[in-house]
Amino acid sequence: MGVQESVTDRAWVHRAVRVVEADGNRSADTHLRVFPLPAAWGVDLYLKDESTHPTGSLKHRLARSLFLFGLANGDIRPGTRLVEASSGSTAVSEAYFARLVGLEFTAVVPATTATAKLDLIRRHGGHLHLVDDPGEVYAAAERLGAQPGWHYFDQFSTASTVTDWRGNNNIACSIFEQMALEPHPEPTWIVVGAGTGGTSATIGRYCRYQRHATLLAVADPEGSAFSEGWRTGSRTVTARGSRIEGIGRPRVEPSFVPSVIDEMVQVPDEESVAAMRMLLEVLGVRAGASTGTNLVAALQLVDRMRRAGQRGSVVTLICDDGDRYLDTYYDDAWVAGRGMDLAAARTRLTPLFGDPPLGPPAR
Structure with a gap:
């Protein structure tokens, strides 16, 4: 990554942090x-x-913390594709913040998730990846997140660390x-x-x-x-x-x-x-x-x-x-x-x- 590109990326991150903080x-x-x-x-x-x-929902707080941590940690950059394993509410909030900063977001959710929640994810601009076996949502999200240019939030592993307790x-x-x-x-x-x-x-x-x-x-x-x-x-x-x-x-x-x-x-x-x-x-x-x-x-x-x-x-x-x-x-x-x-x-x-x-x- 060249110096000019790095400076450009940093400016984008600064704007994104400001947008997320402004929402709060x-x-x-x-x-x-x-x-x-x-x-x-x-x-x-x-x-x-x-x-x-x-x-x-309560998950609005978690989603804000996940985004701020990802931006500050260098995990989220211009053009990063974002993905999460979620039963619905976290994904709704993450889709909302992804749209705020102009990034694509995919939610990996059990196919049994309430229709109203799935509609809310779509309404906020998120994409859906439905999984028949609820136990497979982790692995499916991890596979997507392992692709170049993607970031897997992994809320179930990181939720207790991304928030300033x-x-x-x-x-x-x-x-x-x-x-x-x-x-x-x-x-x-x-x-x-x-x-x-x-x-x-x-x-x-x-x-x-x-x-x-x-x-x-x-x-x-x-x-x-x-x-x-x-x-x-x-x-x-x-x-x-x-x-x-x-x-x-x-x-x-x-x-x-x-x-x-x-x-x-x-x-x-x-x-x-x-x-x-x-x-x-x-x-x-x-x-x-x-x-x-x-x-x-x-x-x-x-x-x-x-x-x-x-x-x-x-x-x-x-x-x-x-x-x-x-x-x-x-x-x-x-x-x-x-x-x-x-x-x-x-x-x-x-x-x-x-x-x-x-x-x-x-x-």
């Missing part, structure tokens, strides 16, 4: 919503609404800033799901670095290898994989950091879906099933705290916009066809919501 500068921080619980419980529950990002407006920093004026500003628990493991790693590291007493719980769906991997300390654990899109993996991903997690909470799929729908009734927020998984785990911890007479706060996440699941988790026939009994799940969950669930707070 234009975007307001995501809302921290109050979830109504009986005041007598003495525990406050908050949901950080990541569905309000420009691409509608010490601050720089990461999600943990944002949560604590928004909690500053609340009755219990230092949460007793923060509850998140794990897909790559990047979010839990960022929050767990940040709490330790900032010397917070806050504990971290990871909500894990059926079929995920993460809970067993955390319990046994083994990274070779495998499982069938999750039916809750975006979280739970058939293997313990390289970015999953068990050592920063204080507790894993396993959540049945039918409870994840029932809680997702109950959230719509309570707050008027239509979210995906991974949010339902988070909510169930958070409410279980709230219940434990109130039974112990412990006052405090719990924070969890609204992961993505539920409109992309209208033909799956919000479709009664689709849910019933997968053997989920939402009525029974709702009966089990109702006491955790306040028995009966409270409506939205007065405006």
